[in-house]
Amino acid sequence: MRKTNKWIVRFEVTFYGVDKEGKSFREIKENKIKFNDNFEIKNKLPFDTKENVEINFLLWVDGIPPEKLVPLPSDYHSKELKYEEESIEVLEVNSY
Numbered sequence: 001m002r003k004t005n006k007w008i009v010r011f012e013v014t015f016y017g018v019d020k021e022g023k024s025f026r027e028i029k030e031n032k033i034k035f036n037d038n039f040e041i042k043n044k045l046p047f048d049t050k051e052n053v054e055i056n057f058l059l060w061v062d063g064i065p066p067e068k069l070v071p072l073p074s075d076y077h078s079k080e081l082k083y084e085e086e087s088i089e090v091l092e093v094n095s096y
Helices: 050-061
Strands: 006-019 024-036 081-095
Touching: 006 050, 024 050, 050 081
Parallel strands: none
Antiparallel strands: 006 024, 006 081
C-alpha cells in the first residue's frame, strides 16, 4: 500500500457567545479542506498517518481567524450578541 501526502480534513468551528440577557449559546459551522505537506506549519509532523495530519491541521489553524475557515454566523457582528471564543475540532481525515 502506497502512503499518500494528500488529505481531506473535515472539521467544525464552534462559536461560543452570550446574548443580551446573559444566556450562553453556541453555533457550529462545518467545512472541509484539502490539506498536504505544502502548508507552512511550524514543527509539523510527516503527513503519513491520519493522526499526524490531524495534529498538523490543528497546528496550522492555531492563530488563523475563523472567517478564513468557515462562514461566520450571520449575527456575528450583531450588537445584540457577543461572541467570545471559538474552538476547532477535527471530525474526519481521509486520504485522496
